[in-house]
Amino acid sequence: xxxxxxxxxxxxxxxxxxxxxxxxxxxxxxxxxxxxxxxxxxxxxxxxxxxxxxxxxxxxxxxxxxxxxxxxxxxxxxxxxxxxxxxxxxxxxxxxxxxxxxxxxxxxxxxxxxxxxxxxxxxxxxxxxxxxxxxxxxxxxxxxxxxxxxxxxxxxxxxxxxxxxxxxxxxxxxxxxxxxxxxxxxxxxxxxxxxxxxxxxxxxxxxxxxxxxxxxxxxxxxxxxxxxxxxxxxxxxxxxxxxxxxxxxxxxxxxxxxxxxxxxxxxx
Amino acid sequence: xxxxxxxxxxxxxxxxxxxxxxxxxxxxxxxxxxxxxxxxxxxxxxxxxxxxxxxxxxxxxxxxxxxxxxxxxxxxxxxxxxxxxxxxxxxxxxxxxxxxxxxxxxxxxxxxxxxxxxxxxxxxxxxxxxxxxxxxxxxxxxxxxxxxxxxxxxxxxxxxxxxxxxxxxxxxxxxxxxxxxxxxxxxxxxxxxxxxxxxxxxxxxxxxxxxxxxxxxxxxxxxxxxxxxxxxxxxxxxxxxxxxxxxxxxxxxxxxxxxxxxxxxxxxxxxxxxxxxxxxxxxxxxxxxxxxxxxxxxxxxxxxxxxxx
Numbered sequence: 405x406x407x408x409x410x411x412x413x414x415x416x417x418x419x420x421x422x423x424x425x426x427x428x429x430x431x432x433x434x435x436x437x438x439x440x441x442x443x444x445x446x447x448x449x450x451x452x453x454x455x456x457x458x459x460x461x462x463x464x465x466x467x468x469x470x471x472x473x474x475x476x477x478x479x480x481x482x483x484x485x486x487x488x489x490x491x492x493x494x495x496x497x498x499x500x501x502x503x504x505x506x507x508x509x510x511x512x513x514x515x516x517x518x519x520x521x522x523x524x525x526x527x528x529x530x531x532x533x534x535x536x537x538x539x540x541x542x543x544x545x546x547x548x549x550x551x552x553x554x555x556x557x558x559x560x561x562x563x564x565x566x567x568x569x570x571x572x573x574x575x576x577x578x579x580x581x582x583x584x585x586x587x588x589x590x591x592x593x594x595x596x597x598x599x600x601x602x603x604x605x606x607x608x609x610x611x612x613x614x615x616x617x618x619x620x621x622x623x624x625x626x627x628x629x630x631x632x633x634x635x636x637x638x639x640x641x642x643x644x645x646x647x648x649x650x651x652x653x654x655x656x657x658x659x660x661x662x663x664x665x666x667x668x669x670x671x672x
Numbered sequence: 673x674x675x676x677x678x679x680x681x682x683x684x685x686x687x688x689x690x691x692x693x694x695x696x697x698x699x700x701x702x703x704x705x706x707x708x709x710x711x712x713x714x715x716x717x718x719x720x721x722x723x724x725x726x727x728x729x730x731x732x733x734x735x736x737x738x739x740x741x742x743x744x745x746x747x748x749x750x751x752x753x754x755x756x757x758x759x760x761x762x763x764x765x766x767x768x769x770x771x772x773x774x775x776x777x778x779x780x781x782x783x784x785x786x787x788x789x790x791x792x793x794x795x796x797x798x799x800x801x802x803x804x805x806x807x808x809x810x811x812x813x814x815x816x817x818x819x820x821x822x823x824x825x826x827x828x829x830x831x832x833x834x835x836x837x838x839x840x841x842x843x844x845x846x847x848x849x850x851x852x853x854x855x856x857x858x859x860x861x862x863x864x865x866x867x868x869x870x871x872x873x874x875x876x877x878x879x880x881x882x883x884x885x886x887x888x889x890x891x892x893x894x895x896x897x898x899x900x901x902x903x904x905x906x907x908x909x910x911x912x913x914x915x916x917x918x919x920x921x922x923x924x925x926x927x928x929x930x931x932x933x934x935x936x937x938x939x940x941x942x943x944x945x946x947x948x949x950x951x952x953x954x955x956x957x958x959x960x961x962x963x964x965x966x967x968x969x970x971x972x973x974x975x976x977x978x979x980x981x
Contacts (some may be wrong), residue, residue: 509764515729520751670732
């Protein structure tokens with residue numbers, strides 16, 4: 405029956421989605437509640453005193469004025485430094501699409517049923533993608549609750565944009581993990597490669613931000629994290645070309661995974 | 673009816689790796705399994721039994737050759753084939769955090785007839801004495817196996833492919849399983865069963881294929897394969913064993929493994945009885961007992977023959 409794998413995946417994932425979402429939203433809530441404790445002008449001065457490489461490590465470029473706002477504080481305090489934390493959940497979910505089930509042997513049972521390999525991948529991809537949306541919604545609810553509880557003066561619409569911008573990024577990371585797992589076959593190898601990919605991307609983004617205005621600046625363009633910059637989103641709102649880029653890349657990664665998985669042995 | 677083939681395998685080969693590291697897991701297998709029979713697929717670990725099954729299920733892709741199930745190509749028509757078969761893997765792994773009934777409903781929903789299948793699953797679970805309310809992680813290996821059997825059989829498939837089905841099952845449940853297989857055959861359904869438990873194969877199978885090193889060594893009916901040319905013979909003399917008889921017997925090319933115990937002599941005999949009868953007639957023979965070789969011995973004979981070659 406169409407959708408049975410999708411529904412089963414949601415049934416087995418909703419608790420993890422809830423735990424991750426609540427945990428991350430609690431972090432966000434804490435950051436929002438702390439906003440009134442800081443003088444944003446002092447914050448801006450403090451940031452100006454930092455060397456560019458340190459600012460780059462927390463996801464801040466040279467346009468500091470945006471960070472001298474309540475929204476900017478949340479961008480740095482939560483979205484900036486948490487980029488790597490946000491990557492963990494989609495990696496975990498991406499591994500579940502094929503690698504975990506192949507390693508454990510349950511994929512043999514599933515694929516012995518009347519179901520195409522492509523359908524298994526697509527239904528799982530959609531279910532885990534939906535769970536990423538669930539995590540993001542919970543994160544936003546945490547931030548919004550922080551605004552209400554702390555009486556913080558925050559542009560809720562901008563906050564919503566920054567938060568929901570996470571969805572295409574997380575889906576992209578999940579799709580990349582899935583393709584690496586399909587290619588590498590072994591869970592441990594795939595996990596090593598995707599971890600290296602995320603860390604290298606983070607380093608490249610840091611170098612790109614630290615080297616703004618120099619010949620090394622284009623290095624940052626190679627990193628996918630460059631296209632999720634909370635400061636840029638606060639300043640410009642949704643950056644549609646970047647979102648489209650993530651969506652197209654995710655689609656291509658999904659197609660490549662389907663193609664490769666269709667042609668290869670399972671669990672070997 | 674019996675001649676209608678359900679599984680047709682032609683020159684099926686599978687190798688892993690490439691260059692010097694290439695391993696041939698299955699070499700040009702030709703095999704036909706007919707409707708309504710229980711076919712035993714025998715071989716030691718690494719013989720290629722599981723590789724054959726995984727090829728038939730389209731989980732791995734052949735390096736050469738082809739196979740058809742119900743006349744359908746195993747690759748192009750795998751979904752339609754899977755709709756009509758039930759499969760139990762040798763190393764069964766199920767979703768550990770789900771209960772038995774949740775897994776049954778999941779498998780049934782993928783099959784597309786959740787209500788009808790689940791009802792039959794309840795009957796099977798009751799017959800196998802399986803508690804489906806427990807989580808898989810809390811089940812013993814035997815009970816996991818039962819759950820696997822229920823999942824494989826609950827849609828009453830036309831063909832059952834079972835890889836080492838009774839591993840971990842207690843003797844009572846094994847008997848139930850044997851009865852279920854007999855019922856399957858009576859309904860005109862087909863079972864392809866891999867095993868290294870030869871007595872089980874002897875008890876329930878109609879034909880047996882013996883596999884070794886990725887090559888099929890023999891396909892025979894269980895009766896025929898049991899009726900091989902060697903026998904174990906016990907000869908009991910009224911008086912002491914005649915002097916020099918043992919040496920005489922050991923000198924015969926068709927006799928081996930001669931041992932004595934009091935007035936009794938035991939030997940392994942190949943071919944006709946006449947040479948043996950001529951030699952033992954030098955004494956007063958009280959009793960001659962002839963034993964058919966067990967399937968285990970036949971199985972070992974195939975392998976020792978291969979080792980000698």
